[in-house]
Amino acid sequence: MSAPRPGQGLVREPGSWRDPAGFVYRRDGAIHRQIAPVFAAEWEAYLASGLHDRLVTRGAVLPFEDAPIADALDPATAWRVIRPEMLPVISWPWEWCPGQLRDAALLTLDLALEALDAGFTLRDATPYNVQLRGTRPVHLDALSFERRAPDAPWGPYRQFCRTFLAPLALMTERDPRLGLLLRSFLEGIPLDLAVRLLPRRTLLRLGLATHLHLHARAIGRNADGKGAEARAVRLSETRLRALLGNLRGTVAGLRWEPEGTEWADYADRTSYSDAATAAKERIVRGMAEAVAPTVAWDLGANTGRYSAIVAETGAHVVAWDIDPGAVERHHRALMASGRERITPLLLDLTDPSPALGWGLTERASFLERANAELILALALVHHLAIGRGVPVEMIATFLAGLAPNLVIEWLPHEDPMVRRLLAGRHDMAGGIRGNVAGWPLFREEAFRGIFADAGWEIVERAPIEGSGRVLYRMRRSGRA
Template identity: 35%
Template structure:
């Protein structure tokens, strides 16, 4: 929804305003996002905001809300700030698909109201929980009813379809989109394909044919869009556009990777270091802690397939779920979406977090600053020993990061040296890690956290609930 708001002096922006969009720029001010509209785009922006399509999309939550600040200094749109924004390189395949489907659906709906998307990139989408939201209002423009070409077609192919297809065909991580702001070019992908792949149904049309045409110096004229350039018949033009969007939707679905598993995606079903009774005891203790302290937002680090993320939502919390295993993160997102739970999945590795990227490292922020202080409670269940043994992160460094991330509390599971999983991950490095004890964790917490409660489970693992020190 949008409305006029009183003019007020903006607070100091926290990051450099965006500069790529010729119609406006974006800056961040405390708990809001301010979009400054350039004078040439003022009238068209206001017309779009007053359109029935915009109202309906905002009411559904598919399009970001916007308050109009029409001050003497220029038109500004005030958007609510999403606490923890994520980028496409931190999404699972099903998140990519959800973002693609929303993009195509909004474009198709906009056409029936006289509007169209002039660009189509995953960077136009942010997730609120499991739900994608289109956040770039300036991506819409008035549609010429006689035009049958979707100008954003090529960009959609490069930034949505081809990354998904390469993830399916060659297992290229979707995280590689970090280095490909405008997506993949068919010619470069063609070189990576075998001949059977090049001639396969899913690859031939989006990769092989454009690569051949480019070799023949015909790409610019023939590969940008399969439809005809301009039609006098507006009904035919609309039909061609709708057919193009429907075809892209089908091809995007076919580009989704085949279902795959991993040891960590099956972790909850195959774990042997917990009996059913011990797992239930752990779950009930965590449930009681959540019920007592009632965090509004929880950061679940090493969330796996989301058992404890879902548990946190039962007590009214929103959850940011961080998981580095691709298959586990995919299942986590699909679970949260199927059950309509307020869980936002981030596929990323805490030990190798997403860096800041873009011009002067200021266009897309790093993961840790986005997470810091945003959640009342940080969960690290069955995580800390992985950081110590697999990533060689010292305990004081882990505690220091937990202190930066948590706004109020930290719930951590300590795994003792005698634990079978600890022994397996230690890999004989007894001289380095064989003497670590829970007391080392408490020493590192001195001055940063205060222990509120502690529970030893029957298998020797220890659950500790800390409160962040104010000094």
């Protein structure tokens, strides 16, 4: 092996190319950021103001350490190098429930207001500058702050409305699934589209009528030739503060109540006894302790009963679920309990986030972000197999591509939940249901064989007393 050369193990983050003030890269996996000389004066002023220390102390902005210039990806153009704290989970805003997007928007506005107190302003205001630490938002980008020129208008006003306010209003006032529009519009939802999708009653709310409806009309009218007029705009600090305060009130008023969605009350009506639930909890805890993962992904986590148990063993847990109601409830419960290390996120396993953006490298796909040492698939496989028609072989192979360890639950065909799912599939009544006991999914031996063929080695088998269900702990054997 040759001696390490400068530049070895250096990878520029593909999503970090917009801001001329600096860019993000990885050095042997660790996140670094180099700051350009052009931003030197702003950076010094920001640090000297004490604003950064205050924001880090209250957990609003991600802390960083200084690193030597020699660690720069391109030392010739680097003025400073910093090493921001690493986060165990990277998520995209269309994977957030309405409450998480709302909290991220409120954080952004609070930062803008607090910056204003110190004579600074936010240069950008987008959910891509925010990540979830646990379920609580934190702002990643210390380079977002600059000194405010006297009476300057707020540059990222349109960006905030497109990437925060419009999707949040669509989710809370129309349907939470509209958050998925952010997946198609990475720059934020065009306001003319947003107002066409919003209910007309939103015209009666001052904040939505102005920041979205009126704003959309102004963009349409001022598409060209208003540059000189825009350059002449002056906004006093009082008016800017009023604008940000009004945006804050508008965002705070956008709440979605998750009653009545598919899964939100699922944990309250599971199909087996309290004794079986206690046994399942005990087994899951033991299996998680045996793996001792740093990061675990709980697929189909619902409101996080088992995510909490795995988090108690010291892991950071991503609690993925398909239902916005479950994710919203989970998020609220975590915020209320102050529990850290659990991040609820939205995921449809049959259509996970693809790679997106410039060159399809800007926003990493679900698979590219897979960093868990343990996958939990509890009461999941029969939903995918019966509800969505995914062959069990494909599920086993997909899971083998996600993580080296797996805790998975097998259900017999007599299980009340399986019965209920089959009852909803009238098309299966004549075929599979007629011979449901013969389906490999419901023959434990065949189920095990399918997972062995997909490269899983069975480490532990634990029946859940009183339920007929069985928990398996498997390890990727590297064979298949």
